[in-house]
Amino acid sequence: MKNLMETNVYSVKGKVLIAGSCLEEVWPEAFxxxxxxxxxxxxxxxxxxxxxxxxxxxxxIFATGQVESMTFASVDRSPHCTQMHxxxxxxxxxxxxxxxxxxxxxxxxxxxxxxxxxxxxSKSLAKLEGMMK
Numbered sequence: 001m002k003n004l005m006e007t008n009v010y011s012v013k014g015k016v017l018i019a020g021s022c023l024e025e026v027w028p029e030a031f032x033x034x035x036x037x038x039x040x041x042x043x044x045x046x047x048x049x050x051x052x053x054x055x056x057x058x059x060x061i062f063a064t065g066q067v068e069s070m071t072f073a074s075v076d077r078s079p080h081c082t083q084m085h086x087x088x089x090x091x092x093x094x095x096x097x098x099x100x101x102x103x104x105x106x107x108x109x110x111x112x113x114x115x116x117x118x119x120x121x122s123k124s125l126a127k128l129e130g131m132m133k
Contacts, residue, residue: 046084058070103116
């Protein structure tokens with residue numbers, strides 16, 4: 001798996017999987033299943049790369065017009081990986097182009113598709129707290 005942050009923006013094309021860089025080691029079977037559906041797979045570690053740097057990198061990649069679709073996959077419950085799912089929301093506020101996107105977390109080895117609504121809700125602890133009452 002190539003490191004997204006060390007890849008030229010013009011090299012990224014087709015159906016792309018952006019996976020938490022530890023996913024391949026932590027949940028190899030789930031990683032292989034998701035990678036098998038992608039033309040290219042890149043690792044991203046938001047523990048070592050600030051999310052704003054990843055947003056800038058992916059914005060430049062999308063601006064090339066070579067990405068057909070993007071899938072984000074992370075280890076569930078990781079505070080760093082969780083940020084990966086917020087990247088597209090930030091990019092869509094600045095870019096006019098829309099790239100079809102899917103989000104997955106791997107929980108106990110199981111691939112779980114995550115909806116846009118769940119991602120939005122996860123950014124609001126106040127709303128979550130209100131739902132628990």
